[in-house]
Amino acid sequence: MTIQSFHPPRRTLMGPGPSDVYPRVTEALARPTIGHLDPEFVRMMDEIKQLLQFAFKTENPLTLPVSAPGSAGMETCFANLVEPGDKVIVCINGVFGGRMKENVERCGGEAIIVQGEWGRAVDPAAVEETLNAHSDAKIVAFVHAETSTGARSDAKALCALARQYNCLTIVDAVTSLGGSELEVDAWGIDAIYSGTQKCLSCVPGLSPVSFSAKAVEKIQNRQTKVQSWFLDLNLVMGYWGQGVKRAYHHTAPVNALYALHESLVILQEEGLENAWARHQQHHNALVAGLEAIGMSMVVPASERLAQLNLVSVPEGVDEAAVRAQLLADYNLEIGAGLGDFAGKVWRIGLMGCAATKTNVLFCLGALETVMNKSGATQAALAVYQQ
Amino acid sequence: MTIQSFHPPRRTLMGPGPSDVYPRVTEALARPTIGHLDPEFVRMMDEIKQLLQFAFKTENPLTLPVSAPGSAGMETCFANLVEPGDKVIVCINGVFGGRMKENVERCGGEAIIVQGEWGRAVDPAAVEETLNAHSDAKIVAFVHAETSTGARSDAKALCALARQYNCLTIVDAVTSLGGSELEVDAWGIDAIYSGTQKCLSCVPGLSPVSFSAKAVEKIQNRQTKVQSWFLDLNLVMGYWGQGVKRAYHHTAPVNALYALHESLVILQEEGLENAWARHQQHHNALVAGLEAIGMSMVVPASERLAQLNLVSVPEGVDEAAVRAQLLADYNLEIGAGLGDFAGKVWRIGLMGCAATKTNVLFCLGALETVMNKSGATQAALAVYQQ
Known part of the structure; x- marks a missing residue:
C-alpha cells in the first residue's frame, strides 16, 4: 500500500453546505x-x-x-x-x-x-x-x-x-x-x-x-x-x-x-444586514431563473430561506444523473433531497461567499444546458437590472 | 468594535501538544x-x-x-x-x-x-x-x-x-x-x-x-x-x-x-518503526542534556515516554516565570504540570516533526541561558555523536 497526497478537485459548492470558503x-x-x-x-x-x-x-x-x-x-x-x-x-x-x-x-x-x-x-x-x-x-x-x-x-x-x-x-x-x-x-x-x-x-x-x-x-x-x-x-x-x-x-x-x-x-466588514440583503438579492434572481425554465419552488414565497432553495425535480428527470453531470462537467455541486424529499427535490445553496451573481448565472447556465432548456439566465439578469 | 485578522506568532511547540505541524x-x-x-x-x-x-x-x-x-x-x-x-x-x-x-x-x-x-x-x-x-x-x-x-x-x-x-x-x-x-x-x-x-x-x-x-x-x-x-x-x-x-x-x-x-x-513515507526510533533517539539526547544541568526526570527510565519528558522544577525556581521567558524570548512553548503535578514539573514534548536534533539543541540552549547553567547542549551532542 502506498497512498499519495490528496489533491481535491476545485468545485463550486451550491448544495446545502459546506459552502465555498473565502x-x-x-x-x-x-x-x-x-x-x-x-x-x-x-x-x-x-x-x-x-x-x-x-x-x-x-x-x-x-x-x-x-x-x-x-x-x-x-x-x-x-x-x-x-x-x-x-x-x-x-x-x-x-x-x-x-x-x-x-x-x-x-x-x-x-x-x-x-x-x-x-x-x-x-x-x-x-x-x-x-x-x-x-x-x-x-x-x-x-x-x-x-x-x-x-x-x-x-x-x-x-x-x-x-x-x-x-x-x-x-x-x-x-x-x-x-x-x-x-x-x-x-x-x-x-x-x-x-x-x-x-x-x-x-x-x-x-x-x-x-x-x-x-x-x-x-x-x-x-x-x-x-x-x-x-x-x-x-x-x-x-x-x-x-x-x-x-x-x-x-x-x-x-x-x-x-x-x-x-x-x-x-x-x-460587510455588515450583518448587508449580508442578509445580499443573500436575498441573489435568491430573487435564482428563483426567477428557475421558474423561467418551468421549475417550481417547494416552499411558499413567504416562508422561503434565501440561502437554501428547494426546487421540485421535473417529472421524468433522473435527478441523480443531473447532479452527476453537473459535478462531472461543471465541477458544480448542488444538493439532493433528504428524508421525505429524497429523490424529489434539489437543494440549491446560495450561502456566504457563494451568494454571488457569478454563481447564480453559472448554476442557471449549467442547468439550462444539462436539462436542455433556455431563458433562465436571461430571467435572472432581468432581476439584477431592476 | 472593529476586530482585525489574527496573525499568530510563530512558536516552537515543545509542550504536551499541540505539537508543531508539518x-x-x-x-x-x-x-x-x-x-x-x-x-x-x-x-x-x-x-x-x-x-x-x-x-x-x-x-x-x-x-x-x-x-x-x-x-x-x-x-x-x-x-x-x-x-x-x-x-x-x-x-x-x-x-x-x-x-x-x-x-x-x-x-x-x-x-x-x-x-x-x-x-x-x-x-x-x-x-x-x-x-x-x-x-x-x-x-x-x-x-x-x-x-x-x-x-x-x-x-x-x-x-x-x-x-x-x-x-x-x-x-x-x-x-x-x-x-x-x-x-x-x-x-x-x-x-x-x-x-x-x-x-x-x-x-x-x-x-x-x-x-x-x-x-x-x-x-x-x-x-x-x-x-x-x-x-x-x-x-x-x-x-x-x-x-x-x-x-x-x-x-x-x-x-x-x-x-x-x-x-x-x-x-x-517515514515508516512506523522509524518514527518510533526517531522519537527515542532525540529523547535520549534531551535527557542527557537535562541531566547534565542537574535536572531530574520524574518517570523511571524503563517507564518513560520518549515523546513527553517530565522534569522536576529545581528548588527555588519560579516555573511559570521560566516558561514565560522561554515564550517571550525564544517563542518556545514547553508545558506546565497538570493536576497533582501543577507547579512541580515541566513537560517537554518531542512529538512528530518536533522530534529533531535542532529542537533538542534549541530547547536545551534556551534552558541553559534562562536558568544560568551550562553543559546541556554539549551532553546532548555527545549522545548524537555516539
Missing part, C-alpha cells in the same frame, strides 16, 4: 499552530466570542464555538438543558426536527411532538395548542432554518409564545446564521446553535452556540450531571470563560478557530 | 473544500481508514477519525461500550485516567478504580487483584501514554490480563500513536482512541479511533441506545462504512481530514 479563510486556516493556552490564543478566543456576539446579535457572555460540527452543537444544547424526565416540545418539519427528538430522548427527556408539514414553516397555532395541553413542558425546540426543506420559521413569534408559557427555547440556526435575519436577544432565544460551513463560508467542523442568562441558570442548577463530559458547559466555561486564566478542558481545534475568526471578521 | 500538513489543510458526500471525498475517506489501520497496526474495519478532539474520542469509546450498570475497571495514574472515570459514571456505569502512582506505569499486579475481586467487570480501561505524567504503561500485558478475565479493553493512545510502539491487533486492544495534535504533527481537532470485532459486537447488541447521537457508532458507521454509498450523519470537518490524510502519508 480564500482569506483558508489562508488563515494554514497559519502556524500555537498552543491552546498560549496568551495570544486566549486573546483571539476573546475576539471570537465578541464576533459571535455580533453575528448572533446578543450580549450573552456564554457565546462560543463548540469544538465539533453542528450536530455536536445541537447535542450541547440538549445535553446541558434537558434533565431526565423533562418534557420538551419539539417541532418537526424536516430532518433536523427529527434529530432534536432523538436528542431529547437520549437525554432521558420526554419529547412532545408538534408535527408540521415538510417544506412549510412551523405553525405557531399548533405550538400554542400543544403548550396548552402540556403545561408542565419546560422547553420548546424548533429549527429556524430547516436545511432539509429550505423553510424558515418565525423564530420571534415562537420564542414569544414559549416565554408566555414559561418555557426555554432551543433554536437550530445552522443554516440561518449570517444569511437571514436572526436576533438572539431581541427575540428572546435561550439556546441557539449554528454551523461554520453554511453562510459564514468557513470550513466545516465548528458549531457556534449562545445561551441566555436563564439557560445558564438552568445549566448551573441541574440536579444531575450533564451526561457528556466533552460537551458539559459547566466545564467548557472554565476554558472559554472570562479573564486571562483558563482551565484546560480539551485541546481546542486551533487552526479551525483561526478560520472562524477570519470568517467573522469578513462578516463584520 | 508544513505539508498545513498546506493540505488549505486545499479547496469539497462536499462531505463528494465521490472524491469518499475515496479520500477510504484512504484515511487504510492509513489509520497502518498507524494503529490493525485490520479492524471500524477504524476512523472522530470529528472532534481526543476528549470526544475518549467519550466515543465509553459511550458506545459502557451500558448503564456495567462495571468498568479504570486504572488511574494521572489526569486522563481520572477523566475515564468521569466518562464511565456519566454513561451510568460503575467505575472500579485501580489507583496508581503519578509518574509511574499502571501496575499489572494491582489490576489482576482488582479483576479477581470483581469477576463481573466487563471492561478494563487504562492510559497507554499518560500525557499528564509522561509514563508509558505496558499495554500488551494489561490487554492480555483483561482478555484472561473476559474483559474488553479501552486504551488511551492520544500521545502514543506514531511516537511509541503500539500494536492494536497483536496486543488485542478492543477500543482505542488517539489525537491528531501529538505525534502525528497534524492540527488539533480530530480523534482517530479503532474497534475490534468483539467491541463492534457489543456496540451492535446494546440493550440501550448510545446516549450521544453525535458519537453513536451505529450511526457513524453508515457514513464511514464500506462501499460507495454513504448515509449522511453529520458534516465531516473536510479540511481537517485533508490534513490528517497528509500527516498519515508522511508517517507512511
Whole structure:
C-alpha cells in the first residue's frame, strides 16, 4: 500500500453546505499552530466570542464555538438543558426536527411532538395548542432554518409564545446564521446553535452556540450531571470563560478557530444586514431563473430561506444523473433531497461567499444546458437590472 | 468594535501538544473544500481508514477519525461500550485516567478504580487483584501514554490480563500513536482512541479511533441506545462504512481530514518503526542534556515516554516565570504540570516533526541561558555523536 497526497478537485459548492470558503479563510486556516493556552490564543478566543456576539446579535457572555460540527452543537444544547424526565416540545418539519427528538430522548427527556408539514414553516397555532395541553413542558425546540426543506420559521413569534408559557427555547440556526435575519436577544432565544460551513463560508467542523442568562441558570442548577463530559458547559466555561486564566478542558481545534475568526471578521466588514440583503438579492434572481425554465419552488414565497432553495425535480428527470453531470462537467455541486424529499427535490445553496451573481448565472447556465432548456439566465439578469 | 485578522506568532511547540505541524500538513489543510458526500471525498475517506489501520497496526474495519478532539474520542469509546450498570475497571495514574472515570459514571456505569502512582506505569499486579475481586467487570480501561505524567504503561500485558478475565479493553493512545510502539491487533486492544495534535504533527481537532470485532459486537447488541447521537457508532458507521454509498450523519470537518490524510502519508513515507526510533533517539539526547544541568526526570527510565519528558522544577525556581521567558524570548512553548503535578514539573514534548536534533539543541540552549547553567547542549551532542 502506498497512498499519495490528496489533491481535491476545485468545485463550486451550491448544495446545502459546506459552502465555498473565502480564500482569506483558508489562508488563515494554514497559519502556524500555537498552543491552546498560549496568551495570544486566549486573546483571539476573546475576539471570537465578541464576533459571535455580533453575528448572533446578543450580549450573552456564554457565546462560543463548540469544538465539533453542528450536530455536536445541537447535542450541547440538549445535553446541558434537558434533565431526565423533562418534557420538551419539539417541532418537526424536516430532518433536523427529527434529530432534536432523538436528542431529547437520549437525554432521558420526554419529547412532545408538534408535527408540521415538510417544506412549510412551523405553525405557531399548533405550538400554542400543544403548550396548552402540556403545561408542565419546560422547553420548546424548533429549527429556524430547516436545511432539509429550505423553510424558515418565525423564530420571534415562537420564542414569544414559549416565554408566555414559561418555557426555554432551543433554536437550530445552522443554516440561518449570517444569511437571514436572526436576533438572539431581541427575540428572546435561550439556546441557539449554528454551523461554520453554511453562510459564514468557513470550513466545516465548528458549531457556534449562545445561551441566555436563564439557560445558564438552568445549566448551573441541574440536579444531575450533564451526561457528556466533552460537551458539559459547566466545564467548557472554565476554558472559554472570562479573564486571562483558563482551565484546560480539551485541546481546542486551533487552526479551525483561526478560520472562524477570519470568517467573522469578513462578516463584520460587510455588515450583518448587508449580508442578509445580499443573500436575498441573489435568491430573487435564482428563483426567477428557475421558474423561467418551468421549475417550481417547494416552499411558499413567504416562508422561503434565501440561502437554501428547494426546487421540485421535473417529472421524468433522473435527478441523480443531473447532479452527476453537473459535478462531472461543471465541477458544480448542488444538493439532493433528504428524508421525505429524497429523490424529489434539489437543494440549491446560495450561502456566504457563494451568494454571488457569478454563481447564480453559472448554476442557471449549467442547468439550462444539462436539462436542455433556455431563458433562465436571461430571467435572472432581468432581476439584477431592476 | 472593529476586530482585525489574527496573525499568530510563530512558536516552537515543545509542550504536551499541540505539537508543531508539518508544513505539508498545513498546506493540505488549505486545499479547496469539497462536499462531505463528494465521490472524491469518499475515496479520500477510504484512504484515511487504510492509513489509520497502518498507524494503529490493525485490520479492524471500524477504524476512523472522530470529528472532534481526543476528549470526544475518549467519550466515543465509553459511550458506545459502557451500558448503564456495567462495571468498568479504570486504572488511574494521572489526569486522563481520572477523566475515564468521569466518562464511565456519566454513561451510568460503575467505575472500579485501580489507583496508581503519578509518574509511574499502571501496575499489572494491582489490576489482576482488582479483576479477581470483581469477576463481573466487563471492561478494563487504562492510559497507554499518560500525557499528564509522561509514563508509558505496558499495554500488551494489561490487554492480555483483561482478555484472561473476559474483559474488553479501552486504551488511551492520544500521545502514543506514531511516537511509541503500539500494536492494536497483536496486543488485542478492543477500543482505542488517539489525537491528531501529538505525534502525528497534524492540527488539533480530530480523534482517530479503532474497534475490534468483539467491541463492534457489543456496540451492535446494546440493550440501550448510545446516549450521544453525535458519537453513536451505529450511526457513524453508515457514513464511514464500506462501499460507495454513504448515509449522511453529520458534516465531516473536510479540511481537517485533508490534513490528517497528509500527516498519515508522511508517517507512511517515514515508516512506523522509524518514527518510533526517531522519537527515542532525540529523547535520549534531551535527557542527557537535562541531566547534565542537574535536572531530574520524574518517570523511571524503563517507564518513560520518549515523546513527553517530565522534569522536576529545581528548588527555588519560579516555573511559570521560566516558561514565560522561554515564550517571550525564544517563542518556545514547553508545558506546565497538570493536576497533582501543577507547579512541580515541566513537560517537554518531542512529538512528530518536533522530534529533531535542532529542537533538542534549541530547547536545551534556551534552558541553559534562562536558568544560568551550562553543559546541556554539549551532553546532548555527545549522545548524537555516539
